[in-house]
Amino acid sequence: LRVCVSHPRHGNLEALVGTGSGSDPSVLYLLGSVLMFAFRRVAMMRNLLAPYEQRPWAQTNWILVRLWRGCGFGYRYTRLPHLLKTKPEDANLPSLQKPCPSLLLQRHMAELLRMDKDMAASFLNSVLNQLNWAFSEFIGMIQEIQQAAERPERNFVDTRQLKVCATCFDLSVSLLRVLEMTVTLVPDIFLDWSRPSAELLLRRLAQLLNQVLNRVTAEKNLFDRVVNLRLPGLESVDHYPILVAVTGILVQILVDGEKQGTSRAASVLLSDPCFQLHSIQHLLGEPGDSSRPSAIPSRPAVGSLGSSVAPSAAGNSASTERKHFSLHAYTDYISEEEKQKVEVMLTFLTEESKQAAASTAPTSEEDLCPICYAHSISAIFKPCSHKSCKACINQHLMNSKDCFFCKATITGVEDYSKPAS
Template sequence: MVCFLHRLITAIRGYWDEGKRKSPGCISSEEAYVPPQLFYNGKVDYFDLQRLGGLLSHLKKTLKDDLASKANIIIDPAEIQATSMDDLDEDEESGAAQRPFGAAAMGGALARPSWLSSPTLGRANRFLSTAAVSLMTPRRPLAPPEKVKVRTLAVEQRTEEDIEGSHGNDGLLLGRPLEEPDQPITEKSLLEILDGVVMMYNLSVHQQLGKMVVVSDDVHEYAVALKDTEEKIARCPSRRPDILEELQKSQKVFAEKLNHLSRRLAWINATIYSREKMLDVYWLLRVCIRTIEHADNTGSLFAFTPEFYLNVAMNSYSALKNYFSPSNNMDELPGYEETLTQLAAILAKHFADPRIVGTDIKDSLMQALASYVCYPQSLRAVERIPEEQRVAMMRNLLAPYEQRPWAQTNWILVRLWRGCGFGYRYTRLPHLLKTKPEDANLPSLQKPCPSLLLQRHMAELLCQDKDMAASFLNSVLNQLNWAFSEFIGMIQEIQQAAERPERNFVDTRQLKVCATCFDLSVSLLRVLEMTVTLVPEIFLDWARPSAELLLRRLAQLLNQVLNRVTAERNLFDRVVNLRLPGLESVDHYPILVAVTGILVRILVDSDRQGVSRAAAVLLSDPCFQLHSIQHLLGENEVNEAGATLPASERKHFSLHAYTDYISPEEEQKVEQMLRFLTEESKEAAASAAPTSEEDLCPICYAHPISATFKPCSHKSCKACINQHLMNNKDCFFCKATITGVEDYSKPASS
């Protein structure tokens, strides 16, 4: 199929450009695209392939008015009832009656062979039959637009008139939307073949290109094995000829296999991954981009576009980037920078497009955008798209995390910040430097490349839209609470399993989920650090109605994380020291520096009023423990009896130990923060007044009662009820709908 695809592209471009020479008004093959009317006028059979807006039968019902108003097409009521082309083919007579008399005279419809139900074989057969009908028929003049009743025709029922049109009938181009330019493109049969080439790439060619990359991986593995064997032969003592003989046998096997694979790789690079073949795939990428752009201009009719056009756009770019020989540089492709920007615009616009309903294609778009922002060149392409589209993309990324897949969204925001955060300039974690990565080309292992431009857009949006900022941060805090709680629960189970005397194995899936929850916790903390750095007033400007509540919730979560992670020889410590396979990313450094970055920003880098508010809220939280802050610098480590630990038993983690990751300026800020909190905690302890148990909030048992609910008159502290109202309007105790909250103060005793 790979060879067939390249030959078909060569033939299409040859005939396309020949038609351009005969009809100068047509576009050249360099500007080729598939017009959007092919996706909804019923002239082309897409079998049961998914459309961006869902099932075709559903789209015909919901968008029939748009088809009539925008494309002058009225869907046959019988067509709306049909669920697939096969349903229509059951009654051949009714299908034949739909055709003009002249078409019937040319030959009746043949029974459809069962093997034609296969999209791959059926479409391949259609390429040849369509080309045979008419390849270079002159274009007819266009008639004034009128509403036409259409019904999808099976491939075997179509005639040359159905494809090329006649006497004002547009054939394949029936139903041109107003947004589509009124100019000839090329011969209509070529458009259908081009559409089939895109489908062919999606169905089989991309997978075949990917399989051939395995040869390159095998060559690398055998080369490493051969080198390792030769080094062992050089170290083998002369007194062990038996070992030497076995090593030489292995060397011979590896050398023969490497020779065979190297020849095969050379052939693949010369034939499959050559410069000419790369240009073909690049041309197909540009065809898909232009097709998507034209379809997008039709508004609601964009939903009729088959999903495989977006898939091929993403996959062909991936193939160009990852499959082709390094000697074929992508930067040398004609118009590469512009193409990169066009693809960036498509990903930025459509990853949250409400016209796209398929879960799989939406996930693919999100993953493609997440990968796009990991590489400097493609990230700069995102920054080159129009400002309106950039702002809209950031607004979609800042939508509340509830009720949608949020992990990839959060990952994108983290990548935009990585390189700017506290101690966040690393490519790999410090404790993993001595291990080899499985694949250095993975997006997550790319060097930090933050986007100050997109950060600025984020700051402007959060600053201007207070409601959006509050709902976004509330969702981030909710997800952080969930992710870290799940992580702690799972490491408790892992620790219990590891301490059992009988031989046992921890489920690898559980380890993977545990590591994922830890990574999510770290990334959510980094998004909070990014937010508090870019827009500190969201937490510290109490003129905002949600600022105090958000700051209290932030302080609560930061204290919980610190207490769990910094306690000496605690659960987290023990699980980290086990170094279980699958938990490689779980370590003190990534989560503690993320927390430290947030604390430094609100306690050191803010103005005096902001620092005062942040310190008061942090110290008033019942979970605050000063020694958790001291542990960041490895200070004041004591045992359970209160004695200072000897140096040999002290906790290993200290920010001072990461001189390659933490700058001297950052260390000084942490020391300044520790001194400030030490003084503030002493003052707070001296001025604290005891509170009786009956005056404590019945929800958290940490703060005094300070609020009354209306109309039910139940009571709690302000922090608890405000946090509850962010997600639920029912009373915490009686489930009555809360209409208001009033301040409460205990009446003075007589």
């Protein structure tokens, strides 16, 4: 252990904690105790907060999640609520260890992100990039599973595909938990717009949260149908882990923050074209108006690659209606205080959305950003003079300096307002 701690840049720490040792309370205590010099703890956390690109980021992210587990919204569980009645195949799995958060290492993380603005922006940009990738991959895979379930002929789902699908879902949840930890420890990263990247990061965060909510909360949609199939290999895929992680982030930026910050967060969330109030209502079991009845498919059989297995007769039980998701149903997982905060958030967003709808002026199509078609053109690129909204070009420049349209190197971005007619 001494070698791993002394040389955090060598990657040995990731190997130690990634294998499951980091779930052991004694190991986490040692990592944060006086046996480890403060500068080594800080160096270790700085290494963990490096951008995720070009390194084993999933393992690093899992370490950060373990430092947080036990502190997040509805995140004090050892086993997911829908798996309580099932027996785990391996009781020694890291995911089955009791929560053991490290407040000391969280404090080091907060100090580093607060002091080093460039590192904070790079780290969060990489986390948001990986969340976008992981959740998009997950949605693509469950679409394939759904298509297999709808085919009338004998069908099968590759067990390896199911495993990869579940992994993408677990990665999405763990990335959301790291974002929840970050916005809880250092809300200024998103809400203090004197920081260069704060507004951009908040807009990207809102965009991804809305995408996740819309995909997961719509009744009898793709996610709902695949969850109802209860395929072996997708045991971890359920509404609770991902919706509670998203809720934790929303509560932090809309309820627990200062008034100026919560107003900014609400404005950004509501201005995103994907925002739907009924997705928030869904969290408390209030039915939305976007769902339409649809038949739940028969369950496809699971087989190895290249095998063809007839559908299981037991799969017909999936046609039974599932109850609406509601945080109120998880009395052993969600505290009364947490539920009250969600109710406050829903009331706040309902009022803000009414005010936003009353004050929004219509925008002509030619004045819309040609990238997102959601916001007005507000920026012009130099030297090529192409235009977009500030949010789109700022997000693009986080990953590339080439123009989105002509691939010319962008040397600057200036404010743009349409000349008066």
